[in-house]
Amino acid sequence: MINSLHLGNFKAFAETQKIPVKPITLIFGANSAGKSSIIHSLALAHEALRTGEIDLFRTDLGGSSIDLGGFRQYIHRRQANRRMDWRLTLDTKKLQGRLNELLEPVSEITAGVTIGMPLDDMDQPMPGTSPQVFSYELESEGKTLLRMSRRPAGHLALDLLTHKHPVIQRIIKALLEGFTTTGKITEEDLARLKDPIAEIIANLRAPMGAFFPKGLKDHSTEEEGEARQLSLFPVSKGYRQEDLAKALRFFLPRTLDELIRELNSQLQSEINRLQYLGPLRSYPARHFAFAEHEDINWYAGGGYAWDVVRRNQEIRGRVNSWLGDEEKLSTPYELSTKNLLTIDDLDADYEKIIEQIEKAFVENDWTVFGVEEGVQGDLFGEVYNALSKMKESESNLSGIQELVLLDRRTDTQVSHRDVGIGVSQVLPVLVSAYASHEKIIAIEQPEIHLHPALQAELGDVFIESALGRSKNKFIIETHSEHLILRLLKRIRQTTRNQNNGMPKISPNDIALLYINGTPKGSTVQELRVDERGRLIDQCPGGFFEEDFEELF
16 A cells, blocks of 8 residues: 655655655665665654654664664754654555545545754754654645644644645535535635635644644634534525535534544554564574563564464475475475473373372272273383373373474484574565565565575565565565566566466566665665566666676
């Protein structure tokens, strides 16, 4: 549903950059150009919505991999008198219900905020203050729909409502034709409502939420009680404009409030779909069943992925296929599980068996162990029977599953701590792709510690996860030309109907974004791709220096 992110005055970015977001978005460029800033801005919004804080350092999503350092650190060039611009564009055709109805005239809607410090008369941050949301704006098709700005009292006030915008025109016509006796609203009626709309704007206020405003309220209460009792507002010929204005004063603020609330709820829902995997995946503890799940890097470091593999047999099977495939990682290892027993389980059955043995010796009754009545078994035989009983009872004990790697060459169980680092780095990437559904998955350097052939194979993993049944969306920061080339190859094969069971992929399914660091701030350049998987735009920065005719 997200079509693009707009980002300005954040870390490496100065002027606001449009960042297209497709099912597979690849971000590449030189080191320290600002590639990770895009992902970090999403993590900031995710944490702000979760906590209501803007002056953020670490985030729950990013663990220790994302350290924003607070507003004075993440604002561009650490100039605290700047204001960060953060906006998100949604595809309105994928919206549901009332929101889809209200935004029907447009194909996209962009909502965003500016964040900054309160400034004194010298345009410097006021001492002892914290960053705040200073404005909120809705925009569509290059035109502002509405704009709010912060007032000293702490709320946002509506500064602009573009009554000629297609969305506003549709809302006004629908309200007046549906809730008044007028029947039909003309262009002349709409033109004469300009002044009443200006009066409505003057009374509208929006309390701030965690990151977005909490709807929109009309502070004017004049004639509201009477209006609430009416099913239809009467419109007379002699007072047509006055009656239409009266109806609009009642209905328009409520509809705008509904629009903002529904849209912000959708924005929050989209941001909450975000998952993040950092550039360095960590090993969980050797005895994984007892790993500390409260580790701050449990998700960002990929520790959770091992837990998914341990618990989910289907995902474990898919990962094993990738690990063992001769054309992929081709390792001799297979992930498996084994059951552990707690000391409490063993103690309980041990005590029970000992009690039975003692009773048998006292009463000379061996039938409890399966020995025929009157037949005296020797002590060894009875102990053997007792232990056999204990073994049979193991199926009733509460087991704990431990994840192990089986070396198929020697049929030996080893720990994930005993194998190459490549397995530990790629497994969380595979699990993110295989186990997630309808998520936005941000990954930094998925190719780390993989040789070139395997970097290319990851391209197929992302294609299957994004364009197959799982419908995930990937935002990937990468240095891998091999990964990019695999996607271009699959586009070419799709055009030739040679995709061999792979999901079809077109140029509209990928965004190749080159981040160019400049003295004035980083810029985002989208590289266009044609149907034959070739770059239309020349790639800067030394990427793809080879002759494309030779490559393809």
